[in-house]
Amino acid sequence: MPMNDVDWKDLETRGFVHVRGFLSPRDLENCRSDYADQPVDEANRNNAISEASARATARLGQPVNELMALVTANTDIRVDSNLGAYYFATTRGVFPWHQDYESYFSCQNHYDYLNLFIPVIKPRPDKSNLCLVPFDALKRESPKTFKRVVGKGATMAYDLPDRQILFQADSGAAHVTRVPLDRLAFTPQLEAGDLLVMRGDIFHRTEDGDTDRVALSMRLGYSKTVVRRATLADGGFAKMRTMAGNFKYYEPLFRAFDRSGRDELTWAELERFVREGHDQTGAPSETPSRFLLRQKLRSGVILSSARRMLTEVVGNKALWAYHRRQARKTAARAAQPLRHPA
Numbered sequence: 364m365p366m367n368d369v370d371w372k373d374l375e376t377r378g379f380v381h382v383r384g385f386l387s388p389r390d391l392e393n394c395r396s397d398y399a400d401q402p403v404d405e406a407n408r409n410n411a412i413s414e415a416s417a418r419a420t421a422r423l424g425q426p427v428n429e430l431m432a433l434v435t436a437n438t439d440i441r442v443d444s445n446l447g448a449y450y451f452a453t454t455r456g457v458f459p460w461h462q463d464y465e466s467y468f469s470c471q472n473h474y475d476y477l478n479l480f481i482p483v484i485k486p487r488p489d490k491s492n493l494c495l496v497p498f499d500a501l502k503r504e505s506p507k508t509f510k511r512v513v514g515k516g517a518t519m520a521y522d523l524p525d526r527q528i529l530f531q532a533d534s535g536a537a538h539v540t541r542v543p544l545d546r547l548a549f550t551p552q553l554e555a556g557d558l559l560v561m562r563g564d565i566f567h568r569t570e571d572g573d574t575d576r577v578a579l580s581m582r583l584g585y586s587k588t589v590v591r592r593a594t595l596a597d598g599g600f601a602k603m604r605t606m607a608g609n610f611k612y613y614e615p616l617f618r619a620f621d622r623s624g625r626d627e628l629t630w631a632e633l634e635r636f637v638r639e640g641h642d643q644t645g646a647p648s649e650t651p652s653r654f655l656l657r658q659k660l661r662s663g664v665i666l667s668s669a670r671r672m673l674t675e676v677v678g679n680k681a682l683w684a685y686h687r688r689q690a691r692k693t694a695a696r697a698a699q700p701l702r703h704p705a
Contacts, residue, residue, distance in 0.1 A: 378565040
């Protein structure tokens with residue numbers, strides 16, 4: 364499908380578009396070869412993924428630039444920068460309902476942020492896709508949830524017997540949604556080489572791990588997005604665990620703020636200061652947890668983080684209390700004798 368034939372406004376209303384046959388057969392083979400050559404990133408303990416090589420992504424530069432121009436011309440979403448590319452394989456794990464975490468912590472803007480999801484190994488079009496929650500369906504069926512999640516990220520959905528709880532790792536807040544996300548889900552049937560363009564704030568999960576699917580995920584952002592040091596440092600236990608689990612990514616961001624002497628930078632400026640300090644960063648002199656706590660003090664968010672941590676603790680206690688009550692109700696119903704009709 365030519366990209367000019369795509370209704371890009373769907374990114375605003377639904378949160379995604381499906382472009383068929385985005386990769387040429389040659390580019391598809393190059394991506395498969397690149398995936399085979401790239402090791403799993405051992406420094407990232409959060410996800411078993413491998414980075415795509417610059418050589419592989421450079422070959423896609425022209426069509427990606429065309430895509431960014433079309434999005435900018437046809438929507439209010441602003442994207443002009445390639446933020447990296449990674450390979451995800453079902454053999455390395457499948458994901459439950461969530462909004463992306465780490466990109467929200469670092470970019471702090473999930474509206475002007477797109478995930479280009481391209482299966483490069485896909486044995487069956489009806490298996491191992493991504494399930495999505497279209498924003499128009501979410502707005503219609505659960506307007507309160509819609510207002511809470513649009514433009515946000517770092518949220519995980521936890522199943523309860525008749526509803527779901529959404530935990531937002533950045534704020535520590537919890538929200539109960541009575542409409543299960545599975546009821547709203549839409550699952551595009553993707554062939555190898557197809558492109559699924561998703562906004563950063565859309566809820567998605569792996570359909571299944573039944574086939575050996577490998578996908579290239581390229582991330583696009585907006586160079587003028589303002590990133591704030593205090594927002595990066597603030598957060599509760601879940602955010603700290605995530606940042607400590609991929610410390611090699613987050614430490615240079617804080618060092619870049621130090622190097623700039625400023626507490627707010629555009630994404631383009633932040634990237635520039637990270638690159639300038641790339642060769643100066645040695646082995647960390649303190650543990651990730653100690654470093655991150657020091658950043659909270661340095662940024663003046665230690666009290667805000669403490670409140671978020673307390674919110675997390677209360678939310679988790681409420682969740683477990685709910686589970687216990689439901690378990691007791693289930694046990695009580697099971698213990699009741701069966702009633703036979705007269």
